[in-house]
Amino acid sequence: MSRRSLLGLGELALLPGGAAAPLNAGPLNGALSDDGDLARIGHRWRALATRPGTAAVRAIAPTATSLWPDLPYPSYTETPARLLAMARTGDPALADPVARGIEHYVRHVYTPGASADGNWWNWRIGIPRRLLEAALLIGPSRADRPLVEAVDHFVHPCHLAAYEGHSTAANRVDLCQVMLLRAVVGADPARAALAASALTPVFPYVSEGDGLYRDGTFIQHSTVPYQGGYGRVLLSGLATLFAVLRGTRWATSDQRVFDLVEKSFAPFMHDGFCMDLVSGRGIGRHPYGDRRRGREVAQAVLLLGESASPAERTRWRGLVRGWGFADLAPEAETVEPAEGHRLMAMSARAVHRRREWVAGLSMASYRIAHYEHGNGENLRGWHTGAGMLYWWARGHREQYSDHFWQSVDPYRLPGTTVSTLRLPDGAGAAWGGECPPARWVGGATDGHFACVGQHLYGLGSTLEAFKSWFFLDDAVLCLGAGIRCADGVPVETIVDNRRTDAALTLGGGWAHLAGHGGYVVDGPLRTLREERGTVRRAYTTLWLDHGTDPDAASYRYLLLPGASPELTRARAADPGWVDVLANTDRGQGVSVASAGLTAVNFWQPGTVGPLTASAPCAVLVRERGDGTATLTVADPRRDLDGLTVTWDRPVAAVVRGHPLLTRARTGRRLTLRWGRLADRGGSSKTVVVRLQSAK
Known part of the structure; x- marks a missing residue:
C-alpha cells in the first residue's frame, strides 16, 4: 500500500457520503447503485488497492491448461496473483484481459464442479480473495456472474457460523474479507452484514488456542506465536475492513485491535524488519523475508491509524519512522522504540x-x-524453540536476514542446547503439532531487567536441561544445569553463531568478535570458522561441548553485545561483577551488586541466596537508590493456588502492594504471601517496599 493510497482513502472519507469517484478511471459494477453503502465500500477498496504502473504486465495467452505458458494450471497462487497485479495498475486497457483471464480460470480451475484438492486455504481464501478484488478493480464484466457462483460454492456463509477450526483469528479475518468482496461484486447487502458481524469473535482476548492474549501474544495454528505471519495478515485485514466499512451501516472497530500495535507488534519490530521468532514456518520462505514482513506490518499500522484516534495515528506514524520506514511516514516525528524488557x-x-x-x-x-513446518516449509527449524537467542547491535541488521535460514547449521542455532542426534526433515508433527511436556517456561520482569527460564526437552530426543537467561543493562548472563541425555551422541550449547568472518580474538576465559561483541565463558570454548549454503555465507560458531550422554552437565557464559575487547577482558578479570548464587536443576540465581539486582528461577521450592520460595516460581528484586526496592514474582507453570516468598533483607514497610498479595510481614526480613497466580497467564506481579535504614 502506497502513501498515495492512504491519502486517497483520507480524501474519500472527507467527501459527502464518502462515495467520491474512485482514483482510477472506469465505473464500478452497475448493480452497486442499488445500495449506497456497498458503493461506498467499493470506492474505498479501489482507492486502497490501486497501484498505478507497478505491475510487469504480460499479455495473456489462454489455452486449456494455462493463461500464461510459464504458469500451468492449477497455479492456485501465481495465476490469480498475476491477474490481481494487472488489475491494480488501474489501466483501463487491461480491464478486458483481466476479465477474460478471470473467466478462463473459473472455467478451468476454480469451478463449482472442481474437487477442492490440496490446501483448503487456496479454495476459501487465496483464490477468491485475489479474483474478487481483481473483478472489483476492473469494474463490471462478463466474468462477475461465473466468479460469484464459484465463490458461493467454495465459500459458504456456514464457514462464518462457528468460531472454530479453519475459521479463527487471521483466517476468520481473511474469510470476512472474501465475504465482503463477494457482497460488493455480487451486490448482496446480506453478505456484507455477515462479513462485518462475523468479525466480532476475533476481538476478545483468549486464554488458549488461536487469537489475541492480554500479554500481547498472538497465536495461530493453536501453538505457534505468529505476529510476523498470520498476525500481520490479521492486522492488515482488520485495518482494511475498518477503513472500508467506516461510515456505513456495517461499520465496526474495537479498541483491543488498536492496542495491538504497541502491545503485540512493536516489541518485535527493529531496524526495518519484523523478528523471525514470531514468524512461524515462514522464516525461510524468502531471503530478506524479515524485511518484507516488517514493511507489511508498518503499512498495516499506518492504515489502521486511519480508523484510530488522532493521538494514536500521530504516535504510530512516529513509531513507523522509528522502526526504519522513513519513506512510509516522511512527515512524522521519529518515535524511538522504548528501552525495557517485554516478556510474553x-x-x-x-x-x-x-x-x-x-x-x-x-x-x-x-x-x-x-x-x-508445513507445505514443505521450515523443515529444519527443529531447534528454534530450544532457547534460540537472537541479538542485534548497531549495524547488525542483516544478521538473521539475507540467506541465514538457507545457510546456517540447523543444529547450531545461537543460545540453544541440543542433542546432535540427526533428525529427518520435518521431524515431529506438522503445523506446530509437536509440543514438549515442559510447564516451567517463562519468568519474571519488572519492565527493565528480567530472569527468564526454560525447562528444556529436546525434539525427538532424550535431552533434558534447565536454562536461564538474566537480561541486564549491557549483558545477558546465560546459565544451564541438569543437562542430561542418553541419545549416544554429543550434546552442545551454542554460545553464538554469527554470520560473519570478522576477526576473532580468544583470551583466558573470554572471546571477542570484532564489530559484534564479547563473551566471557566458564570452561573450554570451541570455535569454528566456515562458509555454508548454496549461496555461500561466512559463519563464526562458538560452543560448549558437554560430551556424549552427559549427566547433570552445566554451563555459564556472559554475552556482551557491542562490547569492546577491553570491556570483555575486564569482565573476565572481574568474577565478582556478577555473583552466581546457584546453578542447579533446583534453582538458578544471580546477584549483580552494581545494579542492585537479585534474581532467581526456582525450579523447585527452596532457598537461593537471600530469597526463599515455597513453590516453583521466578523472583526478581531490584534495590533502587531512593531507599526503596521492587520485588517481582511470576508463576511460569501457571498452576499455583498460593505462594510465599521471603527476602532476607530488613524492610520497613510495603509502599505499594498488589491485589493478589494476601499478607505481608516486614521487619528483619520480608515475607510476602500471594493468592492464586495460576490463572494470570504467567504474568509478573510487582510490589514496592521501603528498606530499613542501616544503623
Whole structure:
C-alpha cells in the first residue's frame, strides 16, 4: 500500500457520503447503485488497492491448461496473483484481459464442479480473495456472474457460523474479507452484514488456542506465536475492513485491535524488519523475508491509524519512522522504540531492548510448539524453540536476514542446547503439532531487567536441561544445569553463531568478535570458522561441548553485545561483577551488586541466596537508590493456588502492594504471601517496599 493510497482513502472519507469517484478511471459494477453503502465500500477498496504502473504486465495467452505458458494450471497462487497485479495498475486497457483471464480460470480451475484438492486455504481464501478484488478493480464484466457462483460454492456463509477450526483469528479475518468482496461484486447487502458481524469473535482476548492474549501474544495454528505471519495478515485485514466499512451501516472497530500495535507488534519490530521468532514456518520462505514482513506490518499500522484516534495515528506514524520506514511516514516525528524488557509468557517469547542493542528469545513449552513446518516449509527449524537467542547491535541488521535460514547449521542455532542426534526433515508433527511436556517456561520482569527460564526437552530426543537467561543493562548472563541425555551422541550449547568472518580474538576465559561483541565463558570454548549454503555465507560458531550422554552437565557464559575487547577482558578479570548464587536443576540465581539486582528461577521450592520460595516460581528484586526496592514474582507453570516468598533483607514497610498479595510481614526480613497466580497467564506481579535504614 502506497502513501498515495492512504491519502486517497483520507480524501474519500472527507467527501459527502464518502462515495467520491474512485482514483482510477472506469465505473464500478452497475448493480452497486442499488445500495449506497456497498458503493461506498467499493470506492474505498479501489482507492486502497490501486497501484498505478507497478505491475510487469504480460499479455495473456489462454489455452486449456494455462493463461500464461510459464504458469500451468492449477497455479492456485501465481495465476490469480498475476491477474490481481494487472488489475491494480488501474489501466483501463487491461480491464478486458483481466476479465477474460478471470473467466478462463473459473472455467478451468476454480469451478463449482472442481474437487477442492490440496490446501483448503487456496479454495476459501487465496483464490477468491485475489479474483474478487481483481473483478472489483476492473469494474463490471462478463466474468462477475461465473466468479460469484464459484465463490458461493467454495465459500459458504456456514464457514462464518462457528468460531472454530479453519475459521479463527487471521483466517476468520481473511474469510470476512472474501465475504465482503463477494457482497460488493455480487451486490448482496446480506453478505456484507455477515462479513462485518462475523468479525466480532476475533476481538476478545483468549486464554488458549488461536487469537489475541492480554500479554500481547498472538497465536495461530493453536501453538505457534505468529505476529510476523498470520498476525500481520490479521492486522492488515482488520485495518482494511475498518477503513472500508467506516461510515456505513456495517461499520465496526474495537479498541483491543488498536492496542495491538504497541502491545503485540512493536516489541518485535527493529531496524526495518519484523523478528523471525514470531514468524512461524515462514522464516525461510524468502531471503530478506524479515524485511518484507516488517514493511507489511508498518503499512498495516499506518492504515489502521486511519480508523484510530488522532493521538494514536500521530504516535504510530512516529513509531513507523522509528522502526526504519522513513519513506512510509516522511512527515512524522521519529518515535524511538522504548528501552525495557517485554516478556510474553503465553507465547514463550521475550524481547530485551537497550539503546545500543536488542535481544530476542524463542522457547517452547507444553502449549507452544518446538517449531512449525508445513507445505514443505521450515523443515529444519527443529531447534528454534530450544532457547534460540537472537541479538542485534548497531549495524547488525542483516544478521538473521539475507540467506541465514538457507545457510546456517540447523543444529547450531545461537543460545540453544541440543542433542546432535540427526533428525529427518520435518521431524515431529506438522503445523506446530509437536509440543514438549515442559510447564516451567517463562519468568519474571519488572519492565527493565528480567530472569527468564526454560525447562528444556529436546525434539525427538532424550535431552533434558534447565536454562536461564538474566537480561541486564549491557549483558545477558546465560546459565544451564541438569543437562542430561542418553541419545549416544554429543550434546552442545551454542554460545553464538554469527554470520560473519570478522576477526576473532580468544583470551583466558573470554572471546571477542570484532564489530559484534564479547563473551566471557566458564570452561573450554570451541570455535569454528566456515562458509555454508548454496549461496555461500561466512559463519563464526562458538560452543560448549558437554560430551556424549552427559549427566547433570552445566554451563555459564556472559554475552556482551557491542562490547569492546577491553570491556570483555575486564569482565573476565572481574568474577565478582556478577555473583552466581546457584546453578542447579533446583534453582538458578544471580546477584549483580552494581545494579542492585537479585534474581532467581526456582525450579523447585527452596532457598537461593537471600530469597526463599515455597513453590516453583521466578523472583526478581531490584534495590533502587531512593531507599526503596521492587520485588517481582511470576508463576511460569501457571498452576499455583498460593505462594510465599521471603527476602532476607530488613524492610520497613510495603509502599505499594498488589491485589493478589494476601499478607505481608516486614521487619528483619520480608515475607510476602500471594493468592492464586495460576490463572494470570504467567504474568509478573510487582510490589514496592521501603528498606530499613542501616544503623
